[in-house]
Amino acid sequence: MPADRQLPGADRRVQLMATCLCDAFFADAARATVEVLEHLGCVVEFPEGQTCCGQPAFNGGDWTASRRVVRHAVRTFAGELPVIVPSASCAAMLFHGALLEFEKEPDLPAVRQLGRRTWELADFIVNALGIKAWAGRLDARLAFHRSCHARGTDTGAAAVALLSSIAGATVVPVGEAEQCCGFGGIFSVAFPHLSTSMGALKLEHVRAARPDLLVGVDMSCLMHLGGLAEKAGQPIPARHIAQVLRDALKNGGLL
Amino acid sequence: MARQRIDAYAARIPADTRAAVYLGTKTTHEKRTLLLADHFADADRLRRWAGEVKQHVLENLDTYLPQVEARLQANGAQVHWASTAEEACAAVLGIMQARGATKLVKSKTMVSEEIGLAPYLEQRGIEALETDLGEYIVQIDKDHPSHIVRPIIHKNRREIARSFEREGLGAYNDDPETITRRARQFMRHKYLAADVGLTGANFVSAESGRLVVVTNEGNSRFSLAAPRCHIALVGIEKLVPRDRDLVLFLNLLARSATAQQLTVYTEFISGPKLAAQPDGPEEMHVVFVDNGRTEVLAGDCREILRCIRCGACLNVCPVYRQASGHAYRSVYPGPLGAVLSPLLAGGNFAEKADLPKASSLCGACNEVCPVNIPIPDLLLRLRDRGKREHAAAAAAGTPPMGAWARLASSPAAWKASLAAGRVLNILPLGLIPVPALRAWVAKRSVPAWRGGEFRKWMRRRTRP
Amino acid sequence: MSAAREQILARVRAALAPLTRRAPPPEWDDASAVRRGTRDAADPWALFAERLRAVNGTPLTATADLVALLDAGGWRHGYCDPALWPRLRDAFPAPFTVETAFDRRRIDDYQFGITAATGAIAESGSLILSDRDTSSRLAALAPWVHVATLRRDQIFVDIPAAIAALPADPNVIWVTGPSKTADVEGILIEGVHGPGRQVALLLEP
Numbered sequence: 076m077p078a079d080r081q082l083p084g085a086d087r088r089v090q091l092m093a094t095c096l097c098d099a100f101f102a103d104a105a106r107a108t109v110e111v112l113e114h115l116g117c118v119v120e121f122p123e124g125q126t127c128c129g130q131p132a133f134n135g136g137d138w139t140a141s142r143r144v145v146r147h148a149v150r151t152f153a154g155e156l157p158v159i160v161p162s163a164s165c166a167a168m169l170f171h172g173a174l175l176e177f178e179k180e181p182d183l184p185a186v187r188q189l190g191r192r193t194w195e196l197a198d199f200i201v202n203a204l205g206i207k208a209w210a211g212r213l214d215a216r217l218a219f220h221r222s223c224h225a226r227g228t229d230t231g232a233a234a235v236a237l238l239s240s241i242a243g244a245t246v247v248p249v250g251e252a253e254q255c256c257g258f259g260g261i262f263s264v265a266f267p268h269l270s271t272s273m274g275a276l277k278l279e280h281v282r283a284a285r286p287d288l289l290v291g292v293d294m295s296c297l298m299h300l301g302g303l304a305e306k307a308g309q310p311i312p313a314r315h316i317a318q319v320l321r322d323a324l325k326n327g328g329l330l
Numbered sequence: 331m332a333r334q335r336i337d338a339y340a341a342r343i344p345a346d347t348r349a350a351v352y353l354g355t356k357t358t359h360e361k362r363t364l365l366l367a368d369h370f371a372d373a374d375r376l377r378r379w380a381g382e383v384k385q386h387v388l389e390n391l392d393t394y395l396p397q398v399e400a401r402l403q404a405n406g407a408q409v410h411w412a413s414t415a416e417e418a419c420a421a422v423l424g425i426m427q428a429r430g431a432t433k434l435v436k437s438k439t440m441v442s443e444e445i446g447l448a449p450y451l452e453q454r455g456i457e458a459l460e461t462d463l464g465e466y467i468v469q470i471d472k473d474h475p476s477h478i479v480r481p482i483i484h485k486n487r488r489e490i491a492r493s494f495e496r497e498g499l500g501a502y503n504d505d506p507e508t509i510t511r512r513a514r515q516f517m518r519h520k521y522l523a524a525d526v527g528l529t530g531a532n533f534v535s536a537e538s539g540r541l542v543v544v545t546n547e548g549n550s551r552f553s554l555a556a557p558r559c560h561i562a563l564v565g566i567e568k569l570v571p572r573d574r575d576l577v578l579f580l581n582l583l584a585r586s587a588t589a590q591q592l593t594v595y596t597e598f599i600s601g602p603k604l605a606a607q608p609d610g611p612e613e614m615h616v617v618f619v620d621n622g623r624t625e626v627l628a629g630d631c632r633e634i635l636r637c638i639r640c641g642a643c644l645n646v647c648p649v650y651r652q653a654s655g656h657a658y659r660s661v662y663p664g665p666l667g668a669v670l671s672p673l674l675a676g677g678n679f680a681e682k683a684d685l686p687k688a689s690s691l692c693g694a695c696n697e698v699c700p701v702n703i704p705i706p707d708l709l710l711r712l713r714d715r716g717k718r719e720h721a722a723a724a725a726a727g728t729p730p731m732g733a734w735a736r737l738a739s740s741p742a743a744w745k746a747s748l749a750a751g752r753v754l755n756i757l758p759l760g761l762i763p764v765p766a767l768r769a770w771v772a773k774r775s776v777p778a779w780r781g782g783e784f785r786k787w788m789r790r791r792t793r794p
Numbered sequence: 795m796s797a798a799r800e801q802i803l804a805r806v807r808a809a810l811a812p813l814t815r816r817a818p819p820p821e822w823d824d825a826s827a828v829r830r831g832t833r834d835a836a837d838p839w840a841l842f843a844e845r846l847r848a849v850n851g852t853p854l855t856a857t858a859d860l861v862a863l864l865d866a867g868g869w870r871h872g873y874c875d876p877a878l879w880p881r882l883r884d885a886f887p888a889p890f891t892v893e894t895a896f897d898r899r900r901i902d903d904y905q906f907g908i909t910a911a912t913g914a915i916a917e918s919g920s921l922i923l924s925d926r927d928t929s930s931r932l933a934a935l936a937p938w939v940h941v942a943t944l945r946r947d948q949i950f951v952d953i954p955a956a957i958a959a960l961p962a963d964p965n966v967i968w969v970t971g972p973s974k975t976a977d978v979e980g981i982l983i984e985g986v987h988g989p990g991r992q993v994a995l996l997l998e999p
Contacts, residue, residue: 093784095738099751102783109788121788124741132731134691136713136724140735147739175707176714223692251356253697255648259690264769265727266334266649266688268341271773273648273690302774354980369829376827382820389816392807405964411799463986464977480977487978506978510986517987518936522898540960548935548973548988554965555931556898566802571819577954581827591829592918592970594849594988601964608896609931610965620802628809 076228077170081192082203083157087117090152092160092193094294095127101294104315108161108196111320114330115204119159124151128160130168134260138176145173149185157203158193161317163292164224164260166195195225197292197316201233207240209320211327214243217319218286220277220300222293223255234292234316241323250280258299274303281311289313332726336688340653347484351476351654354483355645361589362642362698369591380578381702384636387536387569388627394536394569395618401539405601407614415445418563418619422447422528425561425615426456431525434561435517437543437550438462439530440478440639441563441619443661444674447528458528459520461549463513470497476655478662479587479641484654518552527553527611531564532638533579534616537572540600541616544583544593551595560602560611566618567627567635579638582700586640622674631708634669636701641666643695643705649688658685665695669708672716683721686712687728729766748781755779824954829917838916838949839996845919849971850984851992857885860941860995864890864906867991869939872906875929878943881997882908896933907933911942912961914994917952920970921994924963931965940989942969943997 083089089112097105112119128148132141148169152158160166170190177183200206217238221231239246257263257273264270278300281289289311291297297313304311314322324330366373387394399409410425412418418441426434434451436442436458448469451458460469464481468474471493475481482490491504499512521527529550531541541562543550554560570576584590603610626635644650644664655663660671660682668689672682686709695705716724737743755778759771770776810816825833835841843853854860864870874882876894886892896904909929913922921942923934934940950956960966973988984990 097784098748099779099781100777102780102787105784106787109791121785121792123785126738126741126744129738132735134710134713135728135731136687136710136715136717137731137735138714138717140731143735144738151741172710175710223690223694226693226697253646253694255690255692255694257648257690259692261728261766262687262690264729264766266337267769267772268337269649269652269688270690272340272652274774276648298777299774302770302776305775306773350979357980370826371830372826376822379820379822382817383822385817386819389810389813392803392810395803395806411796411802413798413801417798461987462977463975467977480980482977483980490978506981507983509978510975510983514986518901521987522901538960546973547975547986549986551931551935551967552987555935566806573957573960574954577824577827577957578822580953581829588976591845591849592920592968594970594973596920596968596970598960598966599964603931604925604964607925607928607931607965609898610925618802620798620805624802624805624809627806632809 077191079191080194081157083117088120088156089117090120090122090154090156090158092125092128092152092158092165093121094160094162094165096294096298097161100298101315104161104294104317107315107317107321108159110330111317112159114324115200115206120156122151128165128168130165130172131260133168133172133176142176142180145177145186146182149182149189152189156192157199158189159196159199160193161196161315162294163195163222163228163230164295166193167224167228169193195228195230195292197234197237198228198230201236202229206237209237209240209323211323211325211329212242213319213323213326215287216245216247216285217288217290218247218249218281218284220249220256220289220291220296221252222291222296225292230292237320238290238316247284247286249284256296256300258296263299270299271303274300278304278311287312288319290316290319292316334684334687334727336653336657336684339657343654346486347654348652350486351483352651354480355651358589359642359645359698362585365585365589376578376582377700377702380582380700381636383570383575383578384701385633387571388567388632388635391566391569391627394571395566398534398536398539398569401536402616405539407539407601407616410615410617412617413620415621418445418617418621419447419450421617422561423451423454425559426526429525429559431559432456433524434458434526434528435461435521435524435553435557436528437545437553438465439563440661441530441565442528443475444621445619461517461521461553462545462547463510466513467493474656476663477641477644478639478666484656517549521552521556524557526559526561527557528561528563529553531562531568532583533570533576534564534568535573535576536569538600540573540598542576543597543599544595546588546594548595551597554597554599554611555609558611559613561615561617563617563619566620566623583638583640586642586698586700622676625676626673629673630711631669631673633703634673634708636703637666637670638701640700642698642700646694646698648692648694649690653688660685665689665705669705669712672712679715680719680721680723682723683716684723684726686716687724745782751779751781828952828954832917832952835916835951838951839946842914842916842919842949845916846971846994849919851919851971851994853994853996855996857882857995860993861885863993864939867939869905871903872908872937873904873930873933874908875910877929878908878910896930898932901932901936904933904937906939906941907937908941908943909934911944911948911994912966913948913950913956914944915950915953915956915968918970920968922956923967923969924961925965926961926963935988938985938989939991939993941993941995943995945997945999
């Protein structure tokens, strides 16, 4: 994570990178992200030309393809505003991954400039906007899944701080929490046995905690775990943290 | 599309092997985590410092290697250099032949596995006996170690008991204590009959020329107490700058490897025995081995050479836990091996190019690495190389991304697909002949396609 | 072999030549690397004894206790460093037979070996042995019981101190408890190639 990240200006204008997964599947997580940011006084711009952060090709090893997509993102999100992403992995792609694949490229400075402005949502709420506790109410046992790309960032701590502070909510510990859920992008389809074995193990630990909701900062992990659970006939309600924060506000009559 | 070999292997391993590997790795990992937190206020800072010390050594190896050679020679050791595995084996053979020696006892050194030393010597009429209990069992089974610290993590006591019976060490008995006592009795006479004791080195201090060898069993110590000649095989990257730096590494190594503060034996060797000492080697040889390391040093993954072979990354890796070490088809398995094995393969990189793909890039390995190697970044670099060199092993199972990249750099095309994707909500997904989709759908449901919905909502919201 | 030396060093130099800057060594401090509760311990011997017990070693302060331990274990034939034997001899009654030369041809005869330690480390419960002070490496290693004699002034509080004081001896070994393995199903077994009992005997002047 860059040491010198850009904070929002007094007008709290930000750009939203919705992520390709929310664009395609999880519209409500993107909606909730906007509602939460606006509730906090942000003015949210949505550059329509956005597509994807370039991570799938990056992880797959096709850096030529990935760089093409990252360049498109650099153009789409041109400017100086903070870019908020409801995904720890997409955020990490922009402030860490992209720097690797652009190491020898002439436009590395532009890529770095975008990375410096990129914030995962929970991290932004707690560490850029200074929110210590979340208003509203949600009576539920929450199992928090800290996705692997949040390692080495402040996202996990920020998410747990927000969730724990919600009136009525209990964040329940999940066994072997440091173990990956098995998604890993292309890994999920290139190594399907490993991916689903890891996912099944994670679900065992989640179920043992008897949560009402599985909450994450990445829809990719939740899509994988939720998909596994549903196909096995034992669906588990999964929500993005933005949805939980929004629902808490709604329950409290604040939205 | 071809299937990834490591995935196929993982699907086939027997349930009790997987259970043994899972239990062994998880237990050590959890103990390690507790121990470090109990003993130190900030263990992460120690890991970062240790990583910086190792990076400094690697980037100044041109100074440190000649320095350590001079110190070793001043201490009375003979220094040899081997560019290749073949040269390293030949160096050991040469030393033995010069002494008319035919029996060698060896303690655990992964470098000896790497160069294929034991079979090389056996083929030339030399008995090269593994003395570490786990490695001895691997040797009599004609097997390969599956973990760099716990070589038989994949075996159970019954298999070991049968092997001992077959070797003539006694009637079948699978009690671990009995097995260990039999090995003790058998091995001590072998040490005494051996001409040469061969060890590796966990560290070599460039300042004093001391080799540091750590074990729990006492086998390396016995190899240095009974035989009259010592040969140490050492990768050129095993240096530390000063004796003082050993404080950091000794504090991190055993805790990371076996969740102990220190291993039972920590031996500092700087030359042949003192004249007045009745036991030990009168002659000491150090063979510095390259075998591809200089090529790694020249590349963009040189951080992997910091590795101190603790195995902590293997223990925490969810892929290693599911697949076990043999899935990697290499001397070095797990996250370490996924980086090092393709690199050391040199011209045969393509054969091992699937190893860096067998990872979800979770980063748990870097989190436990005592020298803070950025393993996920190195795996990514190797994936890039695998793609650029068109390695088929790397490509297996991976959908081509060129068309996707064109789609994702054209807003019009992207929005059109968001709309078009709605067809997925009505088609039988399992029948669509897209391999990636079929691999997903076999065990996971696909969420409802909602392409365009958020954008429509957002447009309405921002319209004045 | 010197051809290999030149080739390897040349490759190392070529590999590092493109670096515009070589990583400097970090500044790190000893205190951060010392285990909690070490430097503030009141008595080094007491801390050493506690940490040695934690790894199943046996700290003793009286020769009589050593003799009782050996007797209770049925270990009555052994070896002792000839320089130590005059001091210890009187404590060993008749059934004990002790040799002051270690005959490696009869390695299985010795049930215990008594040698002098060079030092000890309180932080880890480790004994320090060296070629100069160990009358026989095998006597300290092969018998089931090893006894290292120790003086208070030989005890280092922590590992940094022990490293700073590494003697100019070709062979120094830190011994931290009895030998062990967990190779068979992760089950801890003591007494592999080295001793199954590790004793530290404090000898007061």
